[in-house]
Amino acid sequence: MTIQVLIAEDEPILAATLAHALRRLWPEAVVVATCPHGADAVEKALALRPEVLFLDIKMPGKTGLEAAEDLAEQWGGATPFPQIVFVTAYEEYAVQAFEREAADYVLKPISDARFGKTIERLKARLAAPGASGGLEALLGQMRALLPGLPAAASAPAAERLAVIRAAVGNQVRMIPVGDVVYFESLDKYVNVVTADGEALIRMSLKELLPQLDDSLFWQVHRGTIVNSACVLSAARDEAGKLTLALRQRPERVRVSPLYAHLFRQM
Known part of the structure; x- marks a missing residue:
């Protein structure tokens, strides 16, 4: 069965690397769009309704987390909400935040071993819709991830406004x-x-x-x-x-x- 995939990544070389890895490790996956920023990813995802989205967390204009939030708000219709995999360069952030909350991620640079595990989880979720909680599970994961971004974690405590x-x-x-x-x-x-x-x-x-x-x-x-x-x-x-x-x-x-x-x- 063909699986439609959308990739949102602002670095063309990394986007091409991810697409190439998909072709090698998951032949049934077809990349229907590659987007350079979050706003384009939201527009194309709503139009194409892919089963899987790879969203880079750090993109210009609209981040991957913001794109996922927009999609959660606008998706609607009978098409199941897509499986989302976040792409990140922050290893410590990925390990602590993503694996703790059971959200999936791909770490830059892409490793075949780690990417293979992600693909196996995606296959299992797509074969049993609803088993991973769908949209509600994603929202719960994002609530935990948003305060934990590296920039926010390193910011000093601010004085309360009166x-x-x-x-x-x-x-x-x-x-x-x-x-x-x-x-x-x-x-x-x-x-x-x-x-x-x-x-x-x-x-x-x-x-x-x-x-x-x-x-x-x-x-x-x-x-x-x-x-x-x-x-x-x-x-x-x-x-x-x-x-x-x-x-x-x-x-x-x-x-x-x-x-x-x-x-x-x-």
Whole structure:
């Protein structure tokens, strides 16, 4: 049986090496697309619906983990969610994070012995759909992997914010952090949304997150952090997408499948 495979790898030589190893070790696997970055991988995966994806963790623009998160949110339909294998150059990270959580990975440079084990696991999972937990298993693995990226692990502990200095037109507004309903990523800025307005701070959501009290502020999407005290309810729409109703704000905030577990009934 032919197995369709998509490779997302920004280094052409490594992508070609991976494709060549697949041809040698798994003749039934056919590479239907090779993508240089995560955004292209998401677009082609949604169009082609391959059974297996190899996603490099570190890619420009959108990482492999971010691409997997996007696919989890957008996949839908009757086609089973693909088996995902992450590709990484960080041996210590791979051993500690991936094998502990039973997610699969390929370590650069590619070893036939290690790659052969990955292929055998993929064959077993494809032969018994659902045995490995599918999408829910992947999401659980990613929740453990995201905080453990090498860059995050080496970062010093940040001081908690009490007041946010944010721009509103030509003025600087001093916003007590407890007044924030949610933070929203806007490219190089973060939109600070309160009950009575919005303001901008010049930093990324990734830089902001360690400065917030994680018992109060919850990341619910790659681009959104909410004040949990301001959440009224969580509900799924007809398409199965989870959104939040907020106190003192009319809009609803989207929740990524990666963070949907935060709103399960206790």
